[in-house]
Amino acid sequence: MVLFAGILNSQLWHLVPLILAVSLVYGATRHELLGPILHHAWKTTVWMLTFMGVIFAALFVLSFWL
Template sequence: MFDLILFAMFPGARMLLYAFPLIVVVSLVYGATRHELWPAILKHAWDTAVWILGFMGVVFVVILLAGWSL
């Protein structure tokens, strides 16, 4: 029930649900192409995921500020 209320309040939230698995998979694959040991892969995947989320956050803020005056 709470999920339905949350999705009603934020209609674009469903699109974010597709981003999280994609970020995890891209980060793991990118980390695995650079390293062979699991601890190194997971550390690189974490760093890559943080970088991707930060980049997406910056793009979100830029778009939000650009559309603020509309």
């Protein structure tokens, strides 16, 4: 519960809009139409959040042994 409370008051909430903005710009460099841009941005956002989540989970588990 303490971890959840720490996340609510954390600056990590800035991460989601930042990743979404980066994904939109990255998608716009690959496509010109709005549909493919949004589709690519969604896929990139999910990929980035999943990747960062896996890294976070690995470091969180690893922190118990250190």
